[in-house]
Amino acid sequence: MKIIGLIIIAYLLGSIPTGLWIGKRFYHINLREHGSGNTGTTNTFRILGVKAGTTTLVIDILKGTLATLLPVWLGVTEISPLLIGFFAILGHTFPVFAQFKGGKAVATSAGVLLGFAPVYLLFLLLVFGITLYLYSMISLSSVVASVVGIITVLIFPAIHFILTSYDWLFTLIIIIMGLFIIYRHKDNIQRIRNKSENLVPFGLNLSKQIKK
Template identity: 60%
Template sequence: MTILLLIIAYLLGSIPSGLWIGQIFFKVNLRDYGSGNTGTTNTFRILGKKAGIIVFLLDFFKGTLATLLPIWFGVTELSPLIFGMLAVIGHTFPIFAQFKGGKAVATSAGMLFGFIPIYCLLLIAVFAGTLYLTSMISYSSVVAAVTAIVSVLILPQLGILLPKDWVLTVVVLVVASIVIVRHRENTQRIRQKRENLIPWGLNITNQKPHVK
């Protein structure tokens, strides 16, 4: 049962929500437009708000569902976070999309929501606050990932919010690192002051993206 659920968790993560919604309902291959990414941000940009929200929710809750699978089926040999992490890996390297997936932000958040919701909400607050200041989803994602790394190393030692759980620490370090690495091109554009913005917030870094 444990091995079967691990496989299911990976397959859940591998569902390329943005790619399939674009192809089925809009006759658009997201890989041919915008950043070429199949995740939430490019879906918003290319397919619109409604499609973007749907893709975000699907990507978020496939992480949550994968994390809850072992709890629902009474599997105790491994931490639920291992199953959630496999969903994140599946989202990043999906078998259903030639192993070319998204940047793991929504699915990672969903995984944490399934295991320790208050921690997820803390990171969402960091993301939202940074997004308002910078108008950049990419920058906000990286800041939230760095916050996750710092907090998972410090808070358990202080007895605040997070338990001392080495699996939690390792999983958060892994998925946060995936998020940071997957945003390396965005980080380069941010340094060049040409990262894409959303029409909300203060843009305090004065990005001037190239308009096609």
């Protein structure tokens, strides 16, 4: 029963549509009707500004971290904390509080890694940051970090770098998370190909997207 309870709590935590609720409550704006229509961090930054975007980012990360640490704090050892955290990612992507239409799972996935493998998260954040500076696109940075995550979770344990040994559940979930994030960015990938993707106001824009 404890495990079922943790799964439900994790899913409900993930289901909190932070950007959507902040937009409606404090700005009287429905994010679904503006920008990309997404309720995640990037569109919140773009439509509502830095304060709302930062708040959304922090809360969406903490949803994943809290869900992952709950079984540790409660002394539940029958199930991996990573698996509980995964249900927060599902909740974020398919939120019961927002008609099952959620974000792209990047921030909440980062939160799960923060709770389970923080050093590995720092490595992926470095990849994300470098890509963001070079190409000025959050979407591409998310996709590249996901691809690198899929590759390195298979390679790093073999060379004992950051990940010292293979954990089949960790490997499987990282691959699923990575593939899912890539899939959720399929529209962004198409816009990148068309040179029409949204840019952040810094970086080198090496792919020469057309600035809006």
